[in-house]
Amino acid sequence: MNHTTTVTAGSLRVSDATLHYEVRGSGPLVVLVGAPMDATSFAPLADLLAADHTVLTTDPRGINRSPLDDPEQDSTPEMRADDLSRLLTHLDAGPAAVFGSSGGAVSALALAIAHPGQVHTVIAHEPPLNELLDDREERDAAVDDIIATYVSGDAAGAWAKFMINANITMPAFDESAGTPGAAPAEPDPQQVAAERFWFMHEMRPTTRWRPDIATLRAGATRIVVGVGDESAGQLCDRASxxxxxxxxxxxxxxxxxxxxxxxDPDGFVPRLRSVLRGD
Structure with a gap:
């Protein structure tokens, strides 16, 4: 089913970047955030939520339509949290509920720590917090190896090691699904740039971030830690x-x-709505 709604796009200049954001719908404010996943990936879910919520999505700094002045600058959770805070202030919106997934969940937790008055609920869906794991030194070493593999020019090898480290099994490639004799598709330059930024400037600061547990426990922000039913045994399940x-x-x-x-945004949104309500 195709779900579309009116989207208002804008940009916000911060000290070292220009942030792209999109707003749709009306009602209580929900922010959907990823890292490195951008606003485009959240669009189908945002369209569904927009039926009864105001939904804010954004491209995180250094990704897609949010360019950095210095493209070689790292992206830390604190920086991304500050960006979210500035977007909420710019829109005169909040306090918000924030659904963050993967690196976006780390950004959302950092926002709750640094700017608790702007967020009443954080749903941290599968944050890759290596520093909370008993085998964090091994996991950190694996991240270093993944990045080194990418830097060597072996992007496919880096992704293979990433999936092994995350304990995610990729489906087998079905050669019959392709067109025999067809030339391989040219890589999308935007996707290549986002991939490079993730490996070179976002992965290490995100996975090595340690949340201030005492502040999160003492704060007024409701923290919900989300885990997928099909994620059992994966790194993000363990970290969550x-x-x-x-x-x-x-x-x-x-x-x-x-x-x-x-x-499957249609299958996901009922559960998300339930958690937003506090059911």
Missing amino acids: TALAAALGTKPTAFPGGHIAFVD
């Missing part, structure tokens, strides 16, 4: 479970796997 335990809560189940909100 560790985060929930540190916060004195239990993980909240969502349908599907790590990017279920992209793969």
Whole structure:
């Protein structure tokens, strides 16, 4: 089913970047945020939520339509949290509920720590917080190896190592699905640039960020740690479970796997709405 709604796009100049953002719908404010995933990936879910919410999406700094003045600058969770805070101030919006997934969940947690008055609920869906794991030194070494593999020019090898480290099994490639004799598709320059930024400037600062658990526990922001039903045993499942335990809560189940909100937004949104309501 195709879900579309009116989208108002804009840009916000900050000290070292220009941030692209999109707003749709009306009602209580929900922010959907990823890292490195951009606003385009959240669009189908945002369209669904816009039926009864105002939905803010954004391209994180250094990704797609949010260029940095210095493209070789790293992207830290604190920087991305400050960007979100500035966007909310610019729009005169909030306090907001924030659904962040993967690196976006790390950004959302950093926002709750640094700017608690702007966010009443954080749904941290599968944050890759290596520093909360017992084997964090091994996981950090794996990240270093993944990045080194990418820097060597082996992007496919880097992604293969990334999936192994995340304990995500990729479906087997079906050669019959392609067109025999067809030339391989040219890589999309925008996707290549986002991939490079993720490996070179975003992955390490994100996975090595350690949340201030005491501040999160003491704050007024409701923190929900989300885990996909199909993510059992994966790195982000382990990290999410560790985060929930540190916060004195239990993980909240969502349908599907790590990017279920992209793969099946219609199946994902009822659960998200329920969690936003506090059911």
